[in-house]
Amino acid sequence: MTTVLLVLVAIMATVVWWLFRQTINVRPWIEQRPIDNVRGDGALPLPSVKVGLGVFLAVATSLFALLISAYYMRMEGADWTTLAVPKGLWLNTGALVLSSVAMQWARVAARRGRIDGVKIGLIAAGVFTFGFLAGQLWVWQQLSAAGYFAAANPANAFFYLLTALHGLHLLGGLWVWAKATAKVAQGVGVGAVRLSVELCAVYWHYLLLVWLVLFALLLSTPPRQNSCTPDTVAICGPTR
Amino acid sequence: MSYVAHDESAFVRPAEVAEVELYHPKTFIGKYIWSQDAKVIGVQYAITAIAVGLVALVLSGIMRLQLGFPHTFSFINPNNYLQFVTMHGMIMVVYLLTALFLGGFGNYLIPLMIGARDMVFPYVNMLSYWIYLFAVMLLMASFFVPGGSTGAGWTLYPPQAILEGTPGVHWGIILMLVSLAFFIIGFTMGGLNYVVTVLQARTRGMTLMRLPLTIWGIFMATILALLAFPALFVSAIMMILDQALGTSFFMPALVSKGQHLDYNGGSPVLFQHLFWFFGHPEVYIVALPAFGIVSDLISVNARKNIFGYRMMVWAIVAIGGLSFIVWAHHMYVSGMNPYFGFFFATTTLIIAVPTALKVYNWVLTLWRGDIHFTVPMMFAIGFVFTFVNGGLTGLFLGNVPIDLPLSDTMFVVAHFHMVMAVSPILVVFGAIYHWYPKITGRMLNDTMGKFHFWVTFIGAYAIYYPMHYLGFLGVPRRYYAVENIDFIPQSAQSLNAAITIAALIVGTVQLVFLYNLIWSYFKGKPSGDNPWQATTLEWQTAHTPPKHGNFGATLPVVYRWAYDYSVPGAGVDFIPQNQPPSKSTASAEEKSS
Numbered sequence: 001m002t003t004v005l006l007v008l009v010a011i012m013a014t015v016v017w018w019l020f021r022q023t024i025n026v027r028p029w030i031e032q033r034p035i036d037n038v039r040g041d042g043a044l045p046l047p048s049v050k051v052g053l054g055v056f057l058a059v060a061t062s063l064f065a066l067l068i069s070a071y072y073m074r075m076e077g078a079d080w081t082t083l084a085v086p087k088g089l090w091l092n093t094g095a096l097v098l099s100s101v102a103m104q105w106a107r108v109a110a111r112r113g114r115i116d117g118v119k120i121g122l123i124a125a126g127v128f129t130f131g132f133l134a135g136q137l138w139v140w141q142q143l144s145a146a147g148y149f150a151a152a153n154p155a156n157a158f159f160y161l162l163t164a165l166h167g168l169h170l171l172g173g174l175w176v177w178a179k180a181t182a183k184v185a186q187g188v189g190v191g192a193v194r195l196s197v198e199l200c201a202v203y204w205h206y207l208l209l210v211w212l213v214l215f216a217l218l219l220s221t222p223p224r225q226n227s228c229t230p231d232t233v234a235i236c237g238p239t240r
Numbered sequence: 241m242s243y244v245a246h247d248e249s250a251f252v253r254p255a256e257v258a259e260v261e262l263y264h265p266k267t268f269i270g271k272y273i274w275s276q277d278a279k280v281i282g283v284q285y286a287i288t289a290i291a292v293g294l295v296a297l298v299l300s301g302i303m304r305l306q307l308g309f310p311h312t313f314s315f316i317n318p319n320n321y322l323q324f325v326t327m328h329g330m331i332m333v334v335y336l337l338t339a340l341f342l343g344g345f346g347n348y349l350i351p352l353m354i355g356a357r358d359m360v361f362p363y364v365n366m367l368s369y370w371i372y373l374f375a376v377m378l379l380m381a382s383f384f385v386p387g388g389s390t391g392a393g394w395t396l397y398p399p400q401a402i403l404e405g406t407p408g409v410h411w412g413i414i415l416m417l418v419s420l421a422f423f424i425i426g427f428t429m430g431g432l433n434y435v436v437t438v439l440q441a442r443t444r445g446m447t448l449m450r451l452p453l454t455i456w457g458i459f460m461a462t463i464l465a466l467l468a469f470p471a472l473f474v475s476a477i478m479m480i481l482d483q484a485l486g487t488s489f490f491m492p493a494l495v496s497k498g499q500h501l502d503y504n505g506g507s508p509v510l511f512q513h514l515f516w517f518f519g520h521p522e523v524y525i526v527a528l529p530a531f532g533i534v535s536d537l538i539s540v541n542a543r544k545n546i547f548g549y550r551m552m553v554w555a556i557v558a559i560g561g562l563s564f565i566v567w568a569h570h571m572y573v574s575g576m577n578p579y580f581g582f583f584f585a586t587t588t589l590i591i592a593v594p595t596a597l598k599v600y601n602w603v604l605t606l607w608r609g610d611i612h613f614t615v616p617m618m619f620a621i622g623f624v625f626t627f628v629n630g631g632l633t634g635l636f637l638g639n640v641p642i643d644l645p646l647s648d649t650m651f652v653v654a655h656f657h658m659v660m661a662v663s664p665i666l667v668v669f670g671a672i673y674h675w676y677p678k679i680t681g682r683m684l685n686d687t688m689g690k691f692h693f694w695v696t697f698i699g700a701y702a703i704y705y706p707m708h709y710l711g712f713l714g715v716p717r718r719y720y721a722v723e724n725i726d727f728i729p730q731s732a733q734s735l736n737a738a739i740t741i742a743a744l745i746v747g748t749v750q751l752v753f754l755y756n757l758i759w760s761y762f763k764g765k766p767s768g769d770n771p772w773q774a775t776t777l778e779w780q781t782a783h784t785p786p787k788h789g790n791f792g793a794t795l796p797v798v799y800r801w802a803y804d805y806s807v808p809g810a811g812v813d814f815i816p817q818n819q820p821p822s823k824s825t826a827s828a829e830e831k832s833s
Contacts, residue, residue, distance in 0.1 A: 001513050005565070008467060012561045015463060019448070019557050026449040028801035029545060048360040048440045052432050055466065059428055063470035066517070070474065070510055074489065079505030151486040154505065161481065 003072060007065035011058055053199050057206050060169060064210055067162060068217060074154050075221065082223045083155045086142055092135035093215055099128030100201075100208040107201035110194045118190060118197060122181045125204065129170060129177070136163055155221070162214050166207065173203045276362035277788045281369050282348030283679065285339055288369075292376050293336035294750075299328040301747050308740025310721050318720040319407040322391030325718055327383075329394025330416070333522065334423060335376055337664055341529040342427070342465065343372060345671060346434050346458045348679070352778035353455050355443025355796050355818075357789050359433040368433070371426030378419035385411035393718060395519070398490040398511050402483040404497060413483060417476040424469045424476075434462040443777075445798035449553070450817065452776050452802040453546065456553055457532020460560040461525045468521035468564070475514040482506070509574055516567040523660055524563040528556055530667040531598055534620045536802070537670050538602055540774045541617035542609030543813050545803035548601045555594035562591045572640050573647045581640045588638035592631065599628055610806065610813070614772070615689035619670030622697045623663050630659025633708065648718075651711020654704045662700040669696070669753070676757070677771045681784045682764030688756040692749060699746035706735050773814050776802050780816050 044051055074080065106121025140160065150157045180196035272280060303324050306316045316324075347365065351358050359365045382389040391407030392400060400406055401413055408416075438451070438459045451459075478489040482503070490511040491503035539546040546552060568576060568584040602624050611617065633655040637643050646652060669692070676684050714727050722728055770779040782792040796818035804815040 001517065004471075004517070008564050011467060012564060016557055016561050020554075022448045023550065023553055026447070026550070028447070028449040028549065029803070031800075044439060048436050051440055052361065052436045055432050055435050056428075059432075059466045059470060062467045063474065066471050066474045066514065070478070070489070070514060073510050073513070074507055077505040077507060079488070079493075150481065151488070151502070154488055157481065157485075157487040157489060161477070165477075 001069050001073065004062070004065040004069040007061060011061065047195060049195065049199060050202075053202060057203075060206070060210070063165070064214070067158075067165070068213070071158050071162075071217065074158065077154065079153070080155055081153050082221045083143075083148065083153075083159050083218065084223075085218050086139045088135060088139045088142065089215060089218075092132050092139065093211065095128045095132040095135060096208055096211055099125045099132060100204045102128060103197075103201040103204040106197050110190055110197045113190050115184065115190050118193065119184050122177065122184060122197070122200075125200070126174070126177060126181060129174060129204075133167055133170060136167055139163075159218065166211055166214060169210075170207055173200060173207065176200055176203075274366060276358070276366045278347045278351050278359045278362070278365060279679075279786065279788075279790075281365055282344050282346070284369050285343035285347060285372065286345075288373055288376060289336050289340040289344060292331055292380070293340075295380070296328045296331035296336060297747055297750065299324040299331075301744060303328065304740040304743040306720065308737040310723070319391060320388065321720045322393070322718070323389045323407050323412070326391050326394055326396075326416075327379075327389050330420075331379070332661065333394065333526070334420070335379065337526045337660075337668075338427070338465065338522070339372060339423075340668060341526060341664070342434065342458060342462055343369065343430055345454075345529060345533070345675075346430070346462065348675070349454060349778065350434055350437050350458065351441070352678075352781070352786065352790055353452050353776055354438060354441065355446050355777045355791065355798060356437060356441035357791070357795070360437045360441050361433050364429045365433045368426045368430035371422055371429065375419045375422040375426060378415050378422065382408065382412045382415035382419070385415065387411055390416045395512075395515060396479070397515075398479060398482065398506075398508050399492060399494060399503070402479065402491070403494075409483075414480060417480050417483075420476045421473055421480075424473045427465060427469060431462045431466045434458060435466065443795045443798060446777075446817075449550070450798055450801045452532075453535035453549070453552055453556070454529070454532040456556050457528040457530070457535075460556045461528040464521045464528070464560050464563060465525045468518045468525070471514045471518035475511055475518075478514075479511070509571070512571050512574055513567070516570045517564075519570060520567040521563045524559055526660060526664050528560065530623065530664045531556065533667050533671045533674075534602065534623050535598075535605075536774075536776070537616045537620040537667075537674055538605050538624075539803050539805060540674075540772050541612045541614055541620070542606050543612070543805045544605055544609040545801075545805055546601065547604035547607075548597075549801065549803060551597055552601055555597050558594040559591060562587060562594070566591060569638055569643070572643045578640075585638055585640050589635065592635060595631060599624060599631075614673075615684070615686060615693060616670040616674040616772075618690070618693045618697075619666045619673065622693065623666040623670065626658055626666060626697075626700065627663045630655060630657075630663055634659060645714075646711060648716055649711040650707045650715045650717055653717045654707035654711060657707075658700075658704050662704065666697070666700075669693070672757075674772065675778075676760070677767030677784070678778055678781075679785055680761050680764070681767055682760050683767045683771060684760045684764060685756050688752055688759075692753045692756070695749040696746055699742050699749070702742035703739050703746065706739055710735060773812070775800075775804055775814050775816050777817055780818055 102121050102124035104121075106118045106125060109115075109117025109121055140163070143156070143159075148156045148159075150160045176196055177200050180193045180200065183193050183196075271277075275281060275284070302313075302316060303321065305313055306321055347359070350356070379389075385408075387408050387410050389408050390396070390401065390412035392402075392413060396413070396416070402409055406413075438455060442451075475490075478487075481487045482489050482491050486502055488503045488506035490508055491501070491506040492508065493504045494501055535546050535552060566584055566587045568580060569588045572581060572584075606621075633651070637646060637652065637655055673684050673689055676682075710732055713729070713732055715722055715732055722732070767784065769781065769784045772779070777791075777796055777798070778786075780796060781790060797820075798817045799820050800815065800817055802817055804810075804817075806813045807815055
């Protein structure tokens with residue numbers, strides 16, 4: 001649980017630090033004035049959806065940090081046999097990086113007011129993202145064809161679980177992407193999609209980061225041989 | 241960032257928001273069923289939560305019947321007793337209290353109290369309610385599937401939760417876990433709304449430090465919930481996989497009914513960590529809104545500003561932060577490194593400091609106040625008593641050597657019911673009596689309210705005080721029958737019978753409350769806009785009940801904090817937050833400070 005503890009301490013520390021800065025030296029029982037021309041109400045200088053996305057990313061971070069914690073804890077079990085990382089994942093990672101780059105392209109184009117660039121960026125990002133998802137499914141198929149079933153070993157189960165949750169998050173992002181792309185296809189101006197593109201880009205970068213962390217986790221897990229036979233597992237199996 | 245403007249005044253939102261920004265439904269269905277108005281959603285949440293809570297109340301009555309009068313009721317057998325225990329616990333904690341405080345009061349009060357038209361994402365807010373309702377229906381469906389609902393205890397510990405022999409092992413547990421997953425998805429949608437609305441949609445002049453403590457409590461509880469619920473989500477998904485696909489996340493190698501199961505090497509303690517990583521913050525997810533609401537009820541009815549407002553805010557934030565590093569105190573008996581035990585015992589006891597600060601501040605707010613013993617005030621004071629009582633036994637249980645013998649006895653049941661069931665529910669009642677006039681435009685009946693308070697308050701003590709003694713005797717919790725055990729004297733059975741009678745009386749009296757809610761809706765005394773003469777913005781609306789958009793044509797501008805009661809030199813004993821300062825009193829106060 002150390003991983004999740006560190007992550008949550010970081011998140012909570014940010015929250016507490018920000019709140020503390022907002023509230024220290026404020027004496028509301030004395031002050032009586034309208035706060036007119038200053039940013040007195042303390043709202044963040046961002047559109048609400050962006051703040052909403054930020055809060056959601058904190059929730060998603062908590063989710064993935066918990067899974068990684070669970071992964072580490074479960075890894076100590078004697079029955080753990082680390083999955084040989086399928087080669088296809090490198091290809092998929094490349095596709096996800098490219099989709100993130102394409103999103104950034106669209107974001108920059110939106111900022112500069114070039115709708116053509118937005119269009120190209122969004123379409124490319126979509127293609128690469130679908131490529132990534134298809135690639136993940138392909139890796140799943142390869143693995144299960146090779147006998148790496150979810151129930152066979154906790155390492156396999158974690159692999160399927162982590163990739164599935166990551167993929168579902170991407171699918172959620174594709175919903176916003178699809179709406180933005182449809183708008184662009186209808187020929188709206190840059191202003192109508194700028195915010196959506198911004199949000200997509202931030203979300204894609206975040207999910208790329210999560211994927212890189214998960215991928216590094218898979219790569220860095222030391223291989224372990226199962227020293228227990230089914231008959232002796234009750235004795236040599238994990239006690240915790 | 242293209243959105244960062246360089247002129248600071250660009251961020252001051254106009255006080256007037258054009259009407260077109262709100263989605264105005266035309267039909268009855270659009271207005272009350274698929275509503276995007278946070279107030280309607282709040283009421284929908286509250287009604288659903290109370291309805292499902294009544295189911296859980298009936299379940300607890302049946303459990304008490306069995307404990308008080310064993311061998312009397314043929315319809316209670318060991319299996320469905322365990323199912324009742326499980327469903328009672330889970331419904332009360334998650335589907336009633338969490339949903340009611342955050343979904344119900346959060347939705348109704350946040351926009352009104354911070355001076356906003358609505359939540360920032362109304363559509364997502366509506367989805368949140370419907371997903372919650374779907375989760376409730378899934379949970380209720382589990383009563384009717386083959387094998388019935390799960391009987392694993394509300395903590396759903398594996399391996400027992402998904403082992404043959406536990407009630408509801410095939411359908412019940414799956415429905416429970418899926419329902420929890422949906423609840424969490426729905427809650428996350430609502431929670432994003434509550435946090436972002438408090439951050440971004442406050443009206444002009446409503447600084448963070450002018451927020452009423454109710455909002456602070458709900459805000460911080462929502463942050464906790466958003467970060468803690470993923471732990472329950474993860475463990476629910478992993479347990480579904482263990483049950484349905486035969487993975488071994490939590491399931492160790494074991495022999496059941498003479499058969500080697502296919503599970504291998506899973507870690508039940510991993511589940512406990514994940515569960516309590518959610519489970520302990522959950523206590524504060526329920527408690528922090530209660531703390532906030534009580535602060536406001538006490539201040540309004542003592543006609544005094546809350547004592548130590550800033551300390552109260554920091555205490556809420558500190559409790560929220562600390563609540564993430566105490567979870568393992570629920571797992572002392574699972575075995576752990578003594579240093580961990582020491583660490584978690586210490587952090588647990590440290591939480592008592594900000595909590596005690598809050599209690600002192602409530603008492604000091606009452607000190608020499610002009611106390612009005614209205615029904616909400618009685619519930620608020622009842623809460624302070626009960627919370628102190630429950631909190632004190634928490635100090636016992638937080639210590640490893642005391643927890644070990646008391647764990648899994650009735651003492652624990654008495655402790656957490658005092659602190660997490662009776663205390664918050666007293667606040668829920670107080671809050672309903674307080675805000676019902678704003679929701680309906682009519683006052684709740686006072687006589688029925690006072691009767692409801694006294695029976696509930698005294699009855700709760702008649703139920704839970706004796707239960708501590710049962711715990712000291714070693715009477716275990718979750719047992720269908722406790723008989724022929726040497727160390728448990730016969731008198732324990734008489735005590736159990738007395739507790740059951742008290743519980744049935746308290747349970748029945750809640751019908752008076754329900755009757756009051758319905759009767760007053762039609763026959764109650766009209767309340768006017770501000771029956772309690774309170775300062776906060778929800779009482780300053782143009783209409784009662786407030787219309788969609790809350791504040792009419794212009795949003796209020798806030799000039800002061802929420803606690804200007806009995807200000808020296810003022811004509812009346814309260815000054816609403818949106819009342820501009822008169823030049824003379826403002827300058828006089830600046831000098832005197």
